[in-house]
Amino acid sequence: MRMELETLMLVFSGDEGLAVPAEGALFLGAVPHGALRAWSALTGWQPLKPLADAWDAAGFAREDDLPAGRWPLVMVLPGKSRDETLAWFALARERLAPGGRMVVAMPNKAGAGRFEKELASATGNISSIQKHKCRAFHAVEDGKWNEEIFESWRLLAERRLIPETQYLTQAGIFSSDHVDPGSALLANHLPSHLHGSVADLGAGWGYLTDKILQNCRKVSRVDLFEADRRALESAERNLARWQPEGVAHFHWHDVTQGLPSQYDAIVMNPPFHTGQATDVDLGRAFLKTAISSLKRGGKLFLVANRQLPYEAVLETSGLAWRKAAEDKIYKLLFAEKR
Ligand SMILES: C[S@@+](CC[C@H](N)C(=O)[O-])C[C@H]1O[C@@H](n2cnc3c(N)ncnc32)[C@H](O)[C@@H]1O
Incomplete structure (x- = not known):
């Protein structure tokens, strides 16, 4: 069980949880979770074959290549390296509709606190919860995000x-x-x-x-x-x-x-x-x-x-x-x- 995924799902659960947008959501680094079955129009992207197979077997929609488009909600379970994590923040940002929300979850031992600060440096606003030795943090695109920072992270995604x-x-x-x-x-x-x-x-x-x-x-x-x-x-x-x-x-x-x-x-x-x-x-x-x-x-x-x-x-x-x-x-x- 991926505990950062459990922490991610807490953002959307309970009376105080965020509403799931009816227009759909994108999940970068997608890993299946039972609670996602109730979501409409969820698209996953997962570069690792065993995890992509698990996502497919659970019956969710997936694209092999990074999906093009914009979503009101983009969720991210980043990989392990610093450059990869920041690159994925930029990939998520490029796919976020105006006014949309980016939600990231990571284990504390993978540097969740540090990466929350990095994302906050680009977005200005940030909210977070901690549970299961993991952190889920999220920010709303309010038109004031620092696009230069995202551009420097986008370059990290290039070959x-x-x-x-x-x-x-x-x-x-x-x-x-x-x-x-x-x-x-x-x-x-x-x-x-x-x-x-x-x-x-x-x-x-x-x-x-x-x-x-x-x-x-x-x-x-x-x-x-x-x-x-x-x-x-x-x-x-x-x-x-x-x-x-x-x-x-x-x-x-x-x-x-x-x-x-x-x-x-x-x-x-x-x-x-x-x-x-x-x-x-x-x-x-x-x-x-x-x-x-x-x-x-x-x-x-x-x-x-x-x-x-x-x-x-x-x-x-x-x-x-x-x-x-x-x-x-x-x-x-x-x-x-x-
Ligand atoms: C130690 S690296 C060696 C990579 C390459 N042969 C080289 O010499 O640079 C092991 C490789 O196995 C891949 N890998 C991990 N799990 C795998 C799996 N279940 N099936 C296929 N490849 C896998 C990793 O992504 C990684 O690229």
Whole structure:
């Protein structure tokens, strides 16, 4: 249960709660909630596939791309980074009808108090409630908002180049301002004789696929599977130079749900967050998907932080595996399906 969503819904509940506009509302970072079923004309936008799937399964309307239009109410459940949060304030502002209300909810540990002050610096007026270790804050567009501040936040939503590279990324996606050192280690150890069809699981903005296409000339196809739609769109741009050959295929896809094909090789730097059990489970789910999606004789190339316990999954998988390299932070685990 997302407690910031519970706090958001409190803004509209009880005798003192705000009225829900009959003309409709937009929800950026949409996550389903039972109380939303009573709302009319609610449109959601959610760049993360598992959450978009949950929103769809609950029967709500959603658009893949940021919806165009203006709404009297725009709700925001921001992502994790500062730039992304401020960018989403600007995206919400652009979609707010005159006199409309922006409502944001965040966990305290994600800096809710600080971001409430940031929004107040642009809107002048702000109201907030605190509950469940989260804050929901909202402001009414009264014609006096500081549009220069919103414009500076809007720029944070634009694609940016990673310094000293040609790679484009966006605020909020994984490794948005540098090449991940774990992925760089893996790229340096990938054999140049890789061939056939390859899957890149959790492909991000396309770094590993780019390295494969540069160095492994016998690869005929790479399928990129990525949950974050924004990252996948950056990958499409970053790999455009390979596309005359039509070799890269982009899938907005939840890897934990399995893959539609079998592969000669799979590369991955699975998602994780130190110390959070559920995220180690996410990495394990990636590994299980990879194991079941390799052809016989297919090869797996994985990089992970050294403390993550993926060896146990490989040990019970029946694959022949070895630790191919390690440094102070990362290890490379290579495996073959016999
Ligand atoms: C550690 S990053 C690696 C990104 C990229 N391969 C690189 O080397 O820069 C893991 C990636 O997995 C993606 N991801 C997280 N959960 C996912 C899921 N359930 N299905 C597909 N991708 C997911 C994240 O958005 C992130 O881009």
